[in-house]
Amino acid sequence: MSVSERVQEELEALEAILMDDISITYNEKGYPELVKSTIFPSTADDTDKQYVCVTLEVKLPEKYPDCEPIINLRNPRGLDDSTVNEIYSSIKIKCNEFLGQPVIFELIELIRESLTESNLPTCQCAVCLYGFSEGDSFTKTQCFHYFHSYCLSKHLITTERLYQEEQDKLPAWQKNPKGFNAACPVCREGIICDVNELKTSLPPKDLENAQNFEVTNDLKLLQLKMKELFTYQKKRGGIIDIEAQENKLLLITVTADSSTPPGEDPGPSLTNNGAMDSEVLRGQRCDKRFNVNR
Amino acid sequence: MAALPRRIIKETQRLMQEPVPGISAVPDDSNARYFHVIVTGPEDSPFEGGLFKLELFLPEDYPMSAPKVRFITKIYHPNIDRLGRICLDILKDKWSPALQIRTVLLSIQALLSAPNPDDPLANDVAELWKVNESEAIRNAKEWTRRYAMDN
Missing domain, CATH: 3.10.110.10 (Ubiquitin Conjugating Enzyme)
Structure with missing residues (x-):
């Protein structure tokens, strides 16, 4: 043949x-x-x-x-x-x-x-990064990803709350008529779960028995190296001076649009003459940026 | 302050034991939720050869909400503004608790390799990137050389 x-x-x-x-x-x-x-x-x-x-x-x-x-x-x-x-x-x-x-x-x-x-998940829960021990309550999603029921419920509750907050900001005609869709944290596929049932689960056991964190010598060495780099770059003017940038921003923002809170917009990058291009304010397409006030 | 969640401890340990090439992240001595970060500029990008300092903060409800990350070293990039804030979807609405400190920093490193002037945060940089890419790249290289070098 x-x-x-x-x-x-x-x-x-x-x-x-x-x-x-x-x-x-x-x-x-x-x-x-x-x-x-x-x-x-x-x-x-x-x-x-x-x-x-x-x-x-x-x-x-x-x-x-x-x-x-x-x-x-x-x-x-x-x-x-x-x-x-x-x-x-x-x-x-x-x-x-x-x-x-x-x-x-x-x-x-x-x-x-x-x-x-090995028909028991040997992977880790992507939310808490711990494995599944005997007695842990876990959930298999439709997309075959595994989470402790406790961890998944926290994810679902948070994403639903954030979704509602976003919806509440929208005018009625822009609201999503379909409502909240839960998504798998790993692959973002839609999942169907009963949050009320999941949230009654106990936290995973490994989580309780995990080691404490200790600062090692390697860590101290790295910290030192970081500090040196920072000092060197600062000397060469390479470090962003937030205060100076924000002061500049405050001045310009007031003349351009007094209703915009200064912390909400980044500086008009590199406009040396200080003249405010209205594009700079309108063109910001990324909302909810990192608030720099620490 | 409440005890540090186990997940943060585990991530920190893994960052030390299996570091990601081109990325280092160290927790602060006084605040284990605050990380000092260095990302090296990717090869074949205008940021090659640069060492960029960033700060990363894990908020109270991490990993349910995204870490807050900002460049500390000046950088010329259309998606990073002059305060060092970064325009990246996974830091905003595309955050998922399955992402980690290491994956976030890898994504930021990838953003350096692939600037996206169509979704700008620094408008004049993005504008130049679109109308005169070679000049924008020259600026980015110059900023890297001037600001992001090591001793």
Whole structure:
């Protein structure tokens, strides 16, 4: 059997078993180039209990299966780097073992087994940066990102409050009729959650047991270097003098538009003659800038 | 002052243990929410060779709200005004608690590589950047050489 017939046979079998869960891309010559499948742990089709997933990408060189395919694991969800690397190593061994034979289904099974074994998020919560311990209450979003329920509720409450504050400033005709949409902190996909339920959760355990911060010698050294750089740049006139800039601003703002509070607008950059170009005031498109009063 | 949130401690430790190339951030001795920052000008940008000092402050409800960041070293850039304030969406309405000190500083470094005169904060700089880019770049290089050098 020729190489391409063997590949064709393997792919037909995969499509028959996996159906919509596999996608095959062909090149312009009609030769299969890329096989993709998103793999979940086996949980007897109970998708609520699937906490991890990963997309397997198999590139088929023309000599496959007589040479190893090129494997990529994309979009790992709920998996930390070390778990992903472990899967990569076992893939490598499997590919070697199956040289000359179809291997894709073997790989899918291998990954599924690994995912089933580690079907608990090993990643960190992107909000508090701590992991998930036994007993922590956590939430899986529709986009497969993980947060402690406590942390996610804080995010949702804050973003909804900020959204309301923005809406309240708008005239009625500009208000968003659809209302607030919660978004995932990691990928900004829309998510649907019950905040009232989430906010009753306790803070994660790791958070309570974390170490305290100590100033190390390295840190002191860095602080010293920063101080030296500051002194040097100041001597050369390279440090922004906020007070001088604001005084200049105050004068010019008063003549240009007395209703504008001075702290709200940046200086009219580099207008040496002091004449106020009205563009400078109108052209500010970034609102809510950092207030420099410390 | 309330105890420092664990997340801030963790970020600080990671910044020390796995520093980002071209970026250093050190907490202040007296206020662990206030960071002294140095960002090096990216290669192949008019800011190459410069060491820019910034200050970064983590507000009370961080990470629910964005850090406040400002350039301390003078810089000639269309999205940074003469008070050192930065026009960057992730510092405003596009903030997410999944972002961190390191990702914010990386974004600021990226802004140095990709000035955006269509969304200006320093209008005359942006104007020149649009009508005479080579002159604007010359100014930026000159400011970098004059103000952002190390001893």
